Amino acid sequence: MSKKTELFLKELMLKIAGKGSEKIVEVLFNKKNVNEFKIAEKLKMTINQVRNILYKMSLAGIVSAIKKKDKKRGWYIFFWTLDNLKALELLKKIKQKEIEELEKKERSYGTKNYYYCEEDNIEMSEETALHHNFLCPECGKLLQPLKRKNKEIESRKRKLMRELSSIKEEIENLKKKIKREKERKEIKEKKKKIKKEKGKSKKKGKKEKKKKEKKKRKKKR
Numbered sequence: 596m597s598k599k600t601e602l603f604l605k606e607l608m609l610k611i612a613g614k615g616s617e618k619i620v621e622v623l624f625n626k627k628n629v630n631e632f633k634i635a636e637k638l639k640m641t642i643n644q645v646r647n648i649l650y651k652m653s654l655a656g657i658v659s660a661i662k663k664k665d666k667k668r669g670w671y672i673f674f675w676t677l678d679n680l681k682a683l684e685l686l687k688k689i690k691q692k693e694i695e696e697l698e699k700k701e702r703s704y705g706t707k708n709y710y711y712c713e714e715d716n717i718e719m720s721e722e723t724a725l726h727h728n729f730l731c732p733e734c735g736k737l738l739q740p741l742k743r744k745n746k747e748i749e750s751r752k753r754k755l756m757r758e759l760s761s762i763k764e765e766i767e768n769l770k771k772k773i774k775r776e777k778e779r780k781e782i783k784e785k786k787k788k789i790k791k792e793k794g795k796s797k798k799k800g801k802k803e804k805k806k807k808e809k810k811k812r813k814k815k816r
């Protein structure tokens with residue numbers, strides 16, 4: 596899987612389990628059923644710290660676990676698998692929400708009017724601008740409405756949109772990969788089945804041949 600996906604998953608971890616938790620991606624990425632004690636060992640964390648992170652991931656629905664009984668100690672050990680696709684889809688949702696929030700802010704700032712002079716780069720509130728009859732106190736030019744806050748928001752939004760489309764691309768790639776793997780598996784299973792059936796029919800053929808031969812022999816007698 597791509598490096599990009601790994602980076603996105605780390606970003607997601609920061610969002611759902613806080614700083615330090617993103618390292619867990621390096622241990623779980625593209626692996627299956629990772630022993631939780633191994634995770635703790637690799638991250639140099641206590642088992643409780645690791646379980647705390649995994650619990651949050653589990654609540655977010657991006658990991659699955661199987662448990663096995665440790666025969667020596669008699670307790671259960673959990674083995675964890677990170678679901679790349681679900682994680683990317685969650686990050687996609689979070690980003691979409693963030694964009695929505697920015698759009699809300701944008702609308703609210705849009706109603707607050709600021710004014711500025713193109714020449715002097717002077718900014719003022721609507722009240723002050725009104726006080727100056729909407730003319731620049733420095734050069735006398737007509738003041739222009741400024742949606743400065745919106746500009747900041749706009750650039751943040753653009754960044755989020757770029758990230759979002761990149762996440763969508765990764766999701767598509769991952770889906771294609773999963774589909775290809777599934778198809779490959781199906782073909783493999785079909786081949787196995789055909790082989791099995793061929794084996795059966797061969798045996799059957801032999802049996803029938805033997806029967807016929809017996810009959811022939813009987814007739815001869």
Ligand SMILES: [Zn+2]
Binds near residue numbers: 714716717731734735
């Ligand atoms: Zn001016």
